[in-house]
Amino acid sequence: MVAEMAVAAAVVVVVVAINLYHSLTMNNLTDPLWQRIKAYHPDKPCVALTFSHRLARENGWSRRFALRAIEEYKRFVYLACTGTQPVTPSEEVDQVWHLHLIYSKLYWDDFCGEVLQRPLHHTPTEGGNAERAKFHLHYEQTKQRYLETFGEAPPPDLWPPAEKRFASGNWRWINLNRFWLIPRII
Numbered sequence: 001m002v003a004e005m006a007v008a009a010a011v012v013v014v015v016v017a018i019n020l021y022h023s024l025t026m027n028n029l030t031d032p033l034w035q036r037i038k039a040y041h042p043d044k045p046c047v048a049l050t051f052s053h054r055l056a057r058e059n060g061w062s063r064r065f066a067l068r069a070i071e072e073y074k075r076f077v078y079l080a081c082t083g084t085q086p087v088t089p090s091e092e093v094d095q096v097w098h099l100h101l102i103y104s105k106l107y108w109d110d111f112c113g114e115v116l117q118r119p120l121h122h123t124p125t126e127g128g129n130a131e132r133a134k135f136h137l138h139y140e141q142t143k144q145r146y147l148e149t150f151g152e153a154p155p156p157d158l159w160p161p162a163e164k165r166f167a168s169g170n171w172r173w174i175n176l177n178r179f180w181l182i183p184r185i186i
Helices: 001-030 033-038 051-059 065-084 093-103 105-117 131-150
Strands: none
Touching: 001 105, 033 065, 033 093, 051 065, 051 093, 051 105, 065 131
């Protein structure tokens, strides 16, 4: 009898914790800031090369993957605007942010000015071991806040483990009309 009561009490505690968690998560998702971010899309109608098409082309992604990366970027931005700790994006999310910054009017006036209603600056690494450790920690904390805020883990194809996210630092722009690109088999 005592064991059954202990199990029942434990179940009640778990159910209350889950309900509290979902309540907090749902409050975040009804936040007017989140609603504005979620409704925003950087693609302008009536242009030959939309933001998402350019993002896909420049990164060698499918358009579907680019659209998913944009959605993850929006979630990242929400975390950046609502938290007290610094956040670090995945490489894919960072590529969306970099391209968005190039569209300076779209980024600063439309997105930051109207949607976020505040500036959101991009702060890249200054290099070195201390910076590497700092951004590694911020990345792990970002993924944890993502889980707490959105009620699900970030998709691993867009938010890989930190070891993979920070493994390569040998990035270059390559004109594929002038060079062949052959991937290494690892």
